[in-house]
Amino acid sequence: MELKATNISFKYPLAKEYLLKDINIHLDNNKIMGLVGDSGVGKSTLCEILSGYYPNFEGSVELDGQKLPEKEFCPVQLIYQHPEKVMNPKWKMKDVLEESWNVDDQLLSDFGIQKSWFTRFPQELSGGELQRFSVLRALNPKTKFLIADEMTTMLDAITQVQILDAVLKIVKQRKMGFLLVSHDMDLVNTICDDVIYFNDINGI
Numbered sequence: 001m002e003l004k005a006t007n008i009s010f011k012y013p014l015a016k017e018y019l020l021k022d023i024n025i026h027l028d029n030n031k032i033m034g035l036v037g038d039s040g041v042g043k044s045t046l047c048e049i050l051s052g053y054y055p056n057f058e059g060s061v062e063l064d065g066q067k068l069p070e071k072e073f074c075p076v077q078l079i080y081q082h083p084e085k086v087m088n089p090k091w092k093m094k095d096v097l098e099e100s101w102n103v104d105d106q107l108l109s110d111f112g113i114q115k116s117w118f119t120r121f122p123q124e125l126s127g128g129e130l131q132r133f134s135v136l137r138a139l140n141p142k143t144k145f146l147i148a149d150e151m152t153t154m155l156d157a158i159t160q161v162q163i164l165d166a167v168l169k170i171v172k173q174r175k176m177g178f179l180l181v182s183h184d185m186d187l188v189n190t191i192c193d194d195v196i197y198f199n200d201i202n203g204i
């Protein structure tokens, strides 16, 4: 499983300057990679590009030599830092989750999700409870590469470990690629085999 970004450059439509310039990264599923960098440098934007969220960027993103599909399910899934931004507030949590896939009871338990939450709307859950749904949504069986953008910031220390362990177990079982974006260097050093420093790859 190879996720390859070549000469990525990107500017937000109303911005005067490029945020990302000539970024090249090559990730595979042999190593768990970390991405670190100061706040606001463009890590989340790069993650969104790598997971097919923005079609309008310069350069290319390929998974195993194939461009990411624009209309079908994207095999590179992003766990967002702010899950509430990407959940329809009018959908109950059962529908939010099942729009992606049907999860069995064991996985719900591994991720600490209570079935009683299924009938609630996103705004009726805490940030940490919501994040568990967002993580499980991204773990659709068709996902080949997972990017976690500050996914544990809404969780307390014990829940962080529980959720990350559950994610890493699945990543290893399914031989998925995994990129962890975090400001927490202890976490990155514990989990990742190698670290990419954002300033080293951005040609700005």
Ligand SMILES: Nc1ncnc2c1ncn2[C@@H]1O[C@H](COP(=O)(O)OP(=O)(O)OP(=O)(O)O)[C@@H](O)[C@H]1O
Binding pocket: 012, 019, 037, 038, 039, 040, 041, 042, 043, 044, 045, 046, 081
């Ligand atoms: N939709 C948008 N339109 C315009 N500018 C944006 C948009 N989203 C983000 N930005 C700007 O792009 C820059 C990079 O944001 P981004 O969220 O990618 O950084 P980041 O490195 O992930 O930051 P953090 O570590 O704080 O999450 C910031 O200056 C931000 O204000």
